Amino acid sequence: MTIKRDGSAVWSGGIKDGKGQVSTGSGALKDQPYGFNTRFEDAPGTNPEELIGAAHAGCFTMALSGQLGQAGLTADELRTKATVSMEKVEGGFSITAIHLELRAKIPGASQEAFDKAATTAKENCPVSKLLNATITLDAKLES
Template identity: 45%
Template sequence: MPIRTATARWEGNLTEGSGTMTTGKGGYQGNYSFKSRFEEGEGTNPEELIAAAHSGCFSMAFSKGLADAGFTPTSVETVAKVHLDKTDAGFGVTRIDLETVGNVPGIDDATFQKIAEGAKENCPISRLLSPGAQITLSAKLA
């Protein structure tokens, strides 16, 4: 399996500095700063990139689980909300809320929910993040 990479460059001090993050193959490059991470400034931040990774991984795992069960999804759209909170140990990702909507012809809600829960538990990014953060799921049929 390939090894995936990304790079980050930061210039200056924590509160006034700025940086860029770039994915290994250059598909994404974004600016980030103290304000984009801890306030509402322009640019991205590490938590948004975690949200992108988690929503993408979950959507793929859910689509595979649906197909394995005999249901071909028309679409799966997932939003991941990453909570960065101050704790006694400092700032940390404490919770990730996955909200997914699937357009899946011929499936009943109980089966849809079971497969969604399996994807939440087993996608590689969920498995990576679940020891340190609570992961919730809201799954709806379109």
């Protein structure tokens, strides 16, 4: 079975003075602005790195829910932040690392079961498998 999803981008102008919009096929994002100033400065709008972070956080968190279910556990709340690091390297820029910060409320979960589920989800969610970056995880089980 192959599942296909799509996103799109439109760009006009040069790299620094140009403007673009990104959209998702589902319509969840529609014509969201992006440009040099949203990517390399703090202008309002989005950028590819933040979208990758949101995608990774969503994928990892959903995969973790599945791992917990296999262990007979259900989370009250899983909250993940993915911080994407981009660095200038020879030949341009590269996403070099993603740090996942997870805070979880899971009734009845032992630290061992939680750690195993979180590590398995980090290593096996489809977005983690896609990325060629160092992926780190700071997972805390809250009471």
